[in-house]
Structure formats: structure tokens, C-alpha cells
Amino acid sequence: MPARGDHDARRRDVSEAVWRVLAEHGFGGLTLRAVAAEMGASTGLLTHYFPNKKALVAHALDVADERTANRPLRTAPPGMPALRAALLDVLSLTPAATAMNRVWVSSWDVSLADPALASRQKDRYDSWRGRLRPHVAAAVALGELPAGSDVDDVTASAAAFAHGLVVHALFDPARFPPGRQTALLDGFLASLNPASPPE
Amino acid sequence: MPARGDHDARRRDVSEAVWRVLAEHGFGGLTLRAVAAEMGASTGLLTHYFPNKKALVAHALDVADERTANRPLRTAPPGMPALRAALLDVLSLTPAATAMNRVWVSSWDVSLADPALASRQKDRYDSWRGRLRPHVAAAVALGELPAGSDVDDVTASAAAFAHGLVVHALFDPARFPPGRQTALLDGFLASLNPASPPE
DNA sequence: GGGTACATACCGAACGTTTGTTATGTACTC
DNA sequence: GAGTACATAACAAACGTTCGGTATGTACCC
Numbered sequence: 001m002p003a004r005g006d007h008d009a010r011r012r013d014v015s016e017a018v019w020r021v022l023a024e025h026g027f028g029g030l031t032l033r034a035v036a037a038e039m040g041a042s043t044g045l046l047t048h049y050f051p052n053k054k055a056l057v058a059h060a061l062d063v064a065d066e067r068t069a070n071r072p073l074r075t076a077p078p079g080m081p082a083l084r085a086a087l088l089d090v091l092s093l094t095p096a097a098t099a100m101n102r103v104w105v106s107s108w109d110v111s112l113a114d115p116a117l118a119s120r121q122k123d124r125y126d127s128w129r130g131r132l133r134p135h136v137a138a139a140v141a142l143g144e145l146p147a148g149s150d151v152d153d154v155t156a157s158a159a160a161f162a163h164g165l166v167v168h169a170l171f172d173p174a175r176f177p178p179g180r181q182t183a184l185l186d187g188f189l190a191s192l193n194p195a196s197p198p199e
Numbered sequence: 200m201p202a203r204g205d206h207d208a209r210r211r212d213v214s215e216a217v218w219r220v221l222a223e224h225g226f227g228g229l230t231l232r233a234v235a236a237e238m239g240a241s242t243g244l245l246t247h248y249f250p251n252k253k254a255l256v257a258h259a260l261d262v263a264d265e266r267t268a269n270r271p272l273r274t275a276p277p278g279m280p281a282l283r284a285a286l287l288d289v290l291s292l293t294p295a296a297t298a299m300n301r302v303w304v305s306s307w308d309v310s311l312a313d314p315a316l317a318s319r320q321k322d323r324y325d326s327w328r329g330r331l332r333p334h335v336a337a338a339v340a341l342g343e344l345p346a347g348s349d350v351d352d353v354t355a356s357a358a359a360f361a362h363g364l365v366v367h368a369l370f371d372p373a374r375f376p377p378g379r380q381t382a383l384l385d386g387f388l389a390s391l392n393p394a395s396p397p398e
Numbered sequence: 399g400g401g402t403a404c405a406t407a408c409c410g411a412a413c414g415t416t417t418g419t420t421a422t423g424t425a426c427t428c
Numbered sequence: 429g430a431g432t433a434c435a436t437a438a439c440a441a442a443c444g445t446t447c448g449g450t451a452t453g454t455a456c457c458c
Binding site for chain 2: 029
């Protein structure tokens with residue numbers, strides 16, 4: 001029996017079961033019974049920790065977001081290498097990352113349908129771009145990007161490119177293996193600096 | 200009452216009602232009764248034309264795909280202008296295009312969960328890149344892109360960029376109004392050619 | 399330290415609703 | 429009258445949610 005006071009830990013356990021169900025069956029297969037079965041518990045447990053299904057989903061996305069933020073990130077020198085590393089962290093280069101991306105892409109449906117979730121999703125990508133931005137700014141300062149570059153525009157472009165690549169790789173993993181994803185990203189980053197030769 | 204023999208037309212009517220429901224409530228809100236109500240009919244009509252819900256959804260996606268292919272496209276000179284036009288056709292520059300993209304993004308959840316739909320979606324994006332590719336090849340031939348460019352890579356990058364932009368614009372339309380989407384796309388296309396100055 | 403009081407954690411069943419699907423009925427066309 | 433094109437009604441299954449019940453803790457009193 002779990003000791004008292006690990007209420008939050010239990011909620012996290014539930015959220016991870018939610019995550020596992022989503023990774024396998026998508027939102028269409030996400031039911032309270034499926035989640036309960038996934039963690040070997042009853043639906044009573046779920047309702048004990050969450051007022052309703054919507055709250056359960058929202059918390060699962062929050063937990064995943066937090067785990068994404070706290071996972072071991074690639075380290076790289078400031079400027080372009082750091083930007084590259086941050087974007088590589090997002091691509092589907094490992095099975096775990098692929099499963100994660102699969103769920104995030106799936107979540108876009110419910111997020112678009114529910115204003116509250118949509119707002120949260122907007123904030124998420126907003127803050128992601130906010131974390132990318134300093135790297136772009138550093139790259140400009142270091143002369144790795146043209147002096148006239150609009151930092152916000154470059155950041156938004158890089159974010160869009162990475163997310164688009166995630167989607168295409170999810171549907172056609174054979175055509176977008178990790179090596180090609182990396183190569184495409186490198187090509188994109190290289191093209192941002194007109195001075196560098198395409199080697 | 201519809202005349203006899205327009206069986207396919209009626210199926211298309213149904214699919215467009217499906218589309219409208221999806222645009223407003225996502226797949227979580229897609230029920231046979233909702234579709235029937237949307238077109239002022241009964242569920243009996245739906246089952247008369249489709250064996251089950253899955254077939255109904257699949258056909259709706261096919262019809263939308265066909266409509267996407269046959270819609271009035273921008274015309275532009277071969278090479279980069281044509282590529283730009285083709286990508287602009289995909290962005291959320293009008294309310295209609297936004298609604299369309301919203302549904303496509305939503306469909307990614309079910310598509311990822313169902314192997315049959317996933318395969319179809321893969322083919323769709325495959326053929327889309329196939330339609331983009333000639334423009335890239337023409338741009339290389341015309342000297343608008345570096346002679347050494349890998350046509351497939353550039354095509355894939357452009358497709359990914361556009362789709363990523365679609366997603367970000369859907370969640371944060373205020374930050375990605377049509378003008379900025381166009382500007383970001385132009386910036387991306389300009390960066391593909393190292394020779395052109397950033398004006 | 400035993401006994402009472404109460405909160406927490408969870409199960410398992412039940413509730414009412416909604417779902418996709420099927421069956422039946424009706425009107426119109428050829 | 430056979431067949432198409434629907435509406436209407438009914439179906440069982442599955443859904444989210446509610447709820448009574450039980451087990452297990454902690455807190456306090458004597």
C-alpha cells in the first residue's frame with residue numbers, strides 16, 4: 001500500500017498510464033476503463049484522483065510537457081550548435097521520442113476542439129519558441145547568422161520546420177529515418193546562413 | 200428530392216457534412232447523429248450510403264483530398280514562383296483554408312491509430328511531395344536553386360516547413376496572420392538560394 | 399496502549415446516456 | 429410490384445460518472 005502523502009505521485013502514475021494508452025490507441029481509444037486496465041486498477045481509482053475525464057487528459061498533457069522539459073537534453077556550445085541540439089531533441093530519432101511525438105500529434109485534435117486545451121497548447125509552443133529564441137539570438141551575435149536576421153522569424157521558422165518534419169516522419173518513417181531527419185535539419189540550418197558553403 | 204442516379208453526389212453531400220462537423224467539433228464530436236443533424240437528415244440515410252462509420256470517415260477524407268487537388272490553384276511561372284504558389288495554397292491564409300487545415304490536423308489522430316488510414320495518409324503526403332517535386336527540379340534547372348541541390352531533400356524540407364507552419368498558425372492565429380505566414384515562407388524560400396541577397 | 403473518531407485510498411457495481419448498428423416501415427419511381 | 433431512398437424505432441454495447449462499501453491509515457483521548 002502506498003504511504004500517505006504521495007497523492008501527486010499517484011496522479012502522475014495515472015497520467016503515465018493515460019500516456020501509454022494514447023500511444024497505442026490514440027484519443028479514440030482513450031477510455032477510463034482502458035486507462036484503469038492499463039495500470040491494473042479500477043475506474044474508481046481514476047475518479048478518486050480526477051474530477052472528470054477532461055481534467056485527466058489535461059493533467060496527462062501537463063505531466064508529459066513537464067517531463068519533456070526536464071528530460072536529459074543534448075548539450076552544445078551556444079549559438080547554432082545549441083539551436084541544432086534543441087531541435088534534435090524534438091525529432092523522432094528514437095522509439096521513445098517517436099512515441100512521444102505520436103501522442104503530441106494526436107493531442108492536436110482534442111486541443112483544437114477544446115478552447116481550454118487549445119489555449120494551453122498555444123502557451124506550450126509559445127514557451128518552446130521562447131526557449132529556442134536565445135539560441136538564435138546568440139547565433140546572430142556570434143555571426144553565425146546574418147546580422148539583419150529577424151530573431152523571432154528565424155525562431156518561428158525553425159520551430160515550424162522541426163514540427164513539420166515530425167509529422168512527415170510519423171507517417172512515413174521508412175522515408176524519414178533518423179539519419180535523414182538529421183540531414184534535413186542540418187540542411188535547413190545551413191541554409192539560414194548564406195555565407196556558409198553547402199560543403 | 201434528388202433525382203435518381205446521383206448516388207455518388209449524395210455520398211459527397213454526406214462527406215461534406217462530415218467535414219463540417221469535424222471542423223467544428225473534431226473527431227471527438229463526430230457521431231452519426233451529429234452528421235445526420237448537420238445535413239438535416241436521419242442516421243438511416245447515412246447507413247444507406249455507407250456500411251459503417253469507418254467507411255464514412257475514410258470516404259470523407261478521400262473526398263476532401265480530391266477537392267483539395269481540384270480546387271482553383273494559384274498559377275505562377277515554373278520554378279520557384281510555382282513552388283511558392285503551391286505552398287501558399289496549403290497555408291491557412293483564408294478562413295476556408297484554415298478550416299480545412301484544422302480538419303486535416305485533427306485527422307492525424309485517427310490516421311495514426313488506424314493502420315489503413317495511416318497508409319492512406321502516407322500516400323497522400325507522398326503524392327503531394329510528388330506534385331511539389333517538379334517545381335523544385337525546374338527551379339534547379341533554371342538556376343534559381345544551387346546546382347548541387349538534392350531535389351528530394353529540398354522538396355521534403357519545403358513540405359515539412361509548410362505543414363509545421365500550418366500547425367503553429369492553427370494554435371496561434373494572432374501570432375501567425377496571413378501576412379506573416381507568407382513572409383516566413385518567402386524567407387524560407389529565399390534562404391534556399393545562397394546566392395540571393397536578403398534585400 | 400487500547401479505543402474512538404475520522405480521513406484517505408480504492409474497489410466494484412450500478413446509473414443514465416450516448417454510441418454504432420440493425421430492423422422495420424413508408425413513400426415514391428420505374 | 430419490384431426496387432430505391434429514406435425515416436423511424438429499437439438494439440446491445442460502451443461510455444463517463446456516481447456511489448455504497450471496505451480496508452487502512454493517522455490523531456487524539458483516556
